[in-house]
Amino acid sequence: MAAVSVQLLPADDVMAPSTTTPFALPSQHIVDHVVAVETVAAPAPRKRNVFDMFRLDGRVAVITGGARGLGYAMAEGLCAAGLSAIAILDLQTDLGESACEQLHSEYGVTARFYRLDVRDEEAVQDAMDAVVRDLGKIDILLLSAGVADLVLAEEYSPAKFRRVIDINLNGSFICAQAAGKHMIAAGRGGSIIFIGSMSGSIVNRPQSQSAYNASKAGVIHLMKSLSAEWAQYGIRCNSISPGYMDTPLNTAFEQEYFPEWKARTPMGRLGQPEELAGCALWLASNASSFCTGSDIIIDGGYTVI
Known part of the structure; x- marks a missing residue:
């Protein structure tokens, strides 16, 4: 007026x-x-800066499998947006402690490492309790721990198959459940980001990876199920599904598979780990406050053809 x-x-x-x-x-x-x-004329009201919606000031994030690779790249993205604290949960102690030192040095964030096998229910609950005790709360959970095997189905031992399912799918549920209990009790809501894969929607070629594909399809549907159940508590659940990424775990297949992976990807290359960070930040922040139950495929176009 x-x-x-x-x-x-x-x-x-x-x-x-x-x-x-x-x-x-x-x-x-x-x-x-x-x-x-x-x-x-009255002074024009200050327009809301959309970039403010991506800020994570005062929030605490927990990242499983965050010691290196995709998990670490996404951890950097969250820290750059102003996290007050981050917890890295991983089996590899040396890498995990180094990752925390690096995040603290570069971003000034409080960073704690907790050694964890995501299959161990009691250890997972203890770790989530410790995070809340040490860092005050859990606002964001990013589930990046996972493994893959390339084994012909007819040669897959049931024990080896179960291991992939146990880490990728069951481990995601165990961690989400433990963190979710804290989020529900705190009454502030939160964001849980699952790491799926384009392999949860399509069958990769030329390699054989039936257990991995099945586990990631399960992760995506688990995410959707929890998003429906926990929306009433203000907890949003979404997933990021990468395509072929240029990570240390994939370099072992550089000579054998990289040329075909690139040829089958419309963008003609593998993704870089940091190319997932923006999506992780969006899902963790208020910028995605009306987004839950969504699986976001980042694959250079692989699944469209």
């Missing part, structure tokens, strides 16, 4: 009352106060 400025101007040549006519002034000398009305 425009502001109105009112200014009283002095009367012009107003005579004092006559002694003979105490209650009347000569009509030719009556001059009323003049009111000048000036319309002044």
Whole structure:
């Protein structure tokens, strides 16, 4: 609404009352106060800066499998947006402690490492309890721990198959459940980000990886199930499904598979780990506050053809 400025101007040549006519002034000398009305535009309201919605100031994130590779790249993305603290949960102690030192050095964030096997229910619950005790709360959980085997189905031992399912799928549930309990009890909501794969939607060629494909399809549907159950608590669940990424774990297949992987990808290359960080930040932040139950495929176009 425009502001109105009112200014009283002095009367012009107003005579004092006559002694003979105490209650009347000569009509030719009556001059009323003049009111000048000036319309002044109100200051424009400050426009909301969309980048503010991506800030994570004051929040605490937990990342499983965050010691290296995709998990570490996404951890960097979250720390760059102002996290107050981050917990790295991983089996590899040396890499995990080094990752925390690096994150603290580069971003000034409080970083703690907790050694963890995501298949161990008791250890997972203890780790989540420790994070809340040490860092105060859990606002964000990013589930990046996972393994893959390239084994012909007819040669896959049941024990080896179960290991992939146990780490990728069951481990995701165990960690989500433990962190989810804390989020529900705190009553502040939260964001849980699962790492699926394009392999949860398609069957990769030329390699054989039936256990991995099945596990990631399960992770994506688990995410959707929890998103429906936990929306009432303000907990959003989404997943990121990468395509072929240029990570240390994949370099072992560089000579054998990289050429065909690139040829089957419309963008003609593998993805870089940091290319997932923006999506992870969006899902962790208020910028995605109405997004839950979504699987976001980042694969250079692999699944569209």
